[in-house]
Amino acid sequence: MDPITQALVLFALNETPAVVNAAIKMVNAITAGEPAAAAIQAFLAVKHPTYQQLLDEAR
Amino acid sequence: MKREAFSTQHSAVSFQLCSILAFSVFLVGCATSPQGRMVQTATAIDAIVMPAARVWADYVKAGFATPKQNAQAEKAYNAYCEAFSLAQQLTIALRAGRATATEADDASAALVKAAENVLAVVKVFLPAAKQANLKLSLTSEP
Numbered sequence: 001m002d003p004i005t006q007a008l009v010l011f012a013l014n015e016t017p018a019v020v021n022a023a024i025k026m027v028n029a030i031t032a033g034e035p036a037a038a039a040i041q042a043f044l045a046v047k048h049p050t051y052q053q054l055l056d057e058a059r
Numbered sequence: 060m061k062r063e064a065f066s067t068q069h070s071a072v073s074f075q076l077c078s079i080l081a082f083s084v085f086l087v088g089c090a091t092s093p094q095g096r097m098v099q100t101a102t103a104i105d106a107i108v109m110p111a112a113r114v115w116a117d118y119v120k121a122g123f124a125t126p127k128q129n130a131q132a133e134k135a136y137n138a139y140c141e142a143f144s145l146a147q148q149l150t151i152a153l154r155a156g157r158a159t160a161t162e163a164d165d166a167s168a169a170l171v172k173a174a175e176n177v178l179a180v181v182k183v184f185l186p187a188a189k190q191a192n193l194k195l196s197l198t199s200e201p
Contacts, residue, residue, distance in 0.1 A: 036151040040144065048109075048140045051133040058116035 015047075022046035093160035097150045100167040101143060104174045112136055115181035128183065135176040142166075142173035 015023070026043035030036050049057065119129055149166045152158035 030151060037148060040147045040151065044140070044144055044147065048143065051136050054112055054116040055119055058120035
């Protein structure tokens with residue numbers, strides 16, 4: 001298994017479906033030649049909530 | 060819920076953190092290309108930091124954190140998110156030949172440092188013995 005696949009497997013095991021979907025969208029966008037910076041920001045908006053969002057989602 | 064009860068309830072998280080960290084060190088060691096190392100470092104580090112940040116949020120919501128701790132955690136978390144974003148962008152730049160392996164390694168090191176800063180603040184929810192283990196694991200990061 002190549003390193004990228006290893007990382008993706010580890011990633012998928014530890015993430016929610018929403019984050020995995022966002023990651024797939026990011027990879028597809030970059031592969032399709034869309035601007036990488038925008039694709040990454042869209043992914044990170046799902047992947048990393050703001051600190052306040054973390055507190056709001058706390059149990 | 061008392062603070063001790065919270066710590067006991069979340070001791071499984073500390074075990075998970077140490078296990079994932081050990082696995083991440085293994086994966087990073089397996090990577091041969093700078094891009095592979097970069098992706099694996101970011102992925103593995105994030106698998107440690109985000110669960111810890113979420114438990115920290117529970118800890119804050121339960122009223123155990125002081126305002127000073129909360130402010131420190133927010134600052135460290137924001138810095139971590141920034142380091143992660145930079146690492147992601149550098150990974151793409153590296154793939155396109157617009158960044159060097161040295162830059163990638165520097166960004167990985169910065170990301171690890173930012174993650175350590177987050178964990179240094181938020182680990183107060185862990186029992187003292189677990190805190191020592193987590194520190195030991197982090198300092199063995201290559």
